[in-house]
Amino acid sequence: xxxxxxxxxxxxxxxxxxxxxxxxxxxxxxxxxxxxxxxxxxxxxxxxxxxxxxxxxxxxxxxxxxxxxxxxxxxxxxxxxxxxxxxxxxxxxxxxxxxxxxxxxxxxxxxxxxxxxxxxxxxxxxxxxxxxxxxxxxxxxxxxxxxxxxxxxxxxxxxxxxxxxxxxxxxxxxxxxxxxxxxxxxxxxxxxxxxxxxxxxxxxxxxxxxxxxxxxxxxxxxxxxxxxxxxxxxxxxxxxxxxxxxxxx
Numbered sequence: 001x002x003x004x005x006x007x008x009x010x011x012x013x014x015x016x017x018x019x020x021x022x023x024x025x026x027x028x029x030x031x032x033x034x035x036x037x038x039x040x041x042x043x044x045x046x047x048x049x050x051x052x053x054x055x056x057x058x059x060x061x062x063x064x065x066x067x068x069x070x071x072x073x074x075x076x077x078x079x080x081x082x083x084x085x086x087x088x089x090x091x092x093x094x095x096x097x098x099x100x101x102x103x104x105x106x107x108x109x110x111x112x113x114x115x116x117x118x119x120x121x122x123x124x125x126x127x128x129x130x131x132x133x134x135x136x137x138x139x140x141x142x143x144x145x146x147x148x149x150x151x152x153x154x155x156x157x158x159x160x161x162x163x164x165x166x167x168x169x170x171x172x173x174x175x176x177x178x179x180x181x182x183x184x185x186x187x188x189x190x191x192x193x194x195x196x197x198x199x200x201x202x203x204x205x206x207x208x209x210x211x212x213x214x215x216x217x218x219x220x221x222x223x224x225x226x227x228x229x230x231x232x233x234x235x236x237x238x239x240x241x242x243x244x245x246x247x248x249x
Contacts, residue, residue, distance in 0.1 A: 021051060023051040025045060027063065028207075037055050039054045051067065054085065056083065057081075059080060059104070067083075069097065071095070073109065075107070076209075084102065099121070103140060110132075125144040126144045127148075128160055131153065135217060137151065145180060149178050171188050179192070
C-alpha cells in the first residue's frame with residue numbers, strides 16, 4: 001500500500017511538471033485570426049500566453065510567434081510553420097530544450113551556459129541541430145530538406161541526436177555559413193558562406209518583426225567585435241627588433 005502511494009505521488013509530480021508553463025509566447029500578426037496551439041491542451045492565443053511541454057505552435061499566413069524560455073533563450077516561428085516543444089528542463093546540470101520543426105522556418109537565439117554539453121536541439125524530418133549557445137535559422141521544405149543558416153557561434157548538424165556526438169556523422173556549421181540536409185543523406189553539405197543581409201531581406205517580406213530582431217542583434221555583435229578588435233590593438237606592442245649577427249672577417 002505504501003509503495004502504491006509513492007508511485008502515485010511520483011506520477012502526480014511528473015504530470016504537474018509537464019503541465020507547468022515554462023515559456024511565454026508573444027504573437028505578431030497581420031491577420032485577425034488567432035494562433036493555434038495543438039497538443040494535450042489545444043487552444044488559441046491572441047496576443048500573449050503561456051506554453052506547456054508538448055505544445056505545438058501553429059502559425060498561419062501573416063502570423064509570427066516569439067517564444068521566450070525561462071533561461072531567456074528565444075525562438076521565433078515564421079508564418080505558416082509548426083513547431084513542437086517536445087521536452088524542456090531548466091534544472092541545473094540537467095538543462096535541455098528539445099523541439100521539432102514539422103514545417104516552415106524558425107530562428108533560435110540560444111542562451112550560452114557554462115556547461116559544455118549540447119543543451120538545445122532542434123529536429124526536423126531530415127536532420128538534428130544541436131547547440132550550447134548561438135543564433136541560427138532553420139528551414140524545412142515539404143520534401144523534408146532542411147537548410148541551416150548560422151548567424152553567430154556554431155551549430156552541430158547531423159541526422160539524429162546520436163550523430164551529433166561524432167565528427168564522422170555530423171558537421172559543425174560556423175558563423176555566416178549555410179548547410180543543407182535532405183532525407184537519406186548521411187552527412188549534411190559542407191558549410192558555405194552566405195550573406196546574412198540577404199536572409200534578413202527575405203524574412204522582411206514574411207516576418208518583419210523577426211527580420212528586425214535579427215538585424216538588431218547582428219548590429220550589436222558587429223559593434224562588440226569592433227570594440228574587442230580596438231582593445232586588442234591598444235594592448236598589442238610590436239616585438240623588439242632582432243639584431244643581425246655580425247659577420248666574421
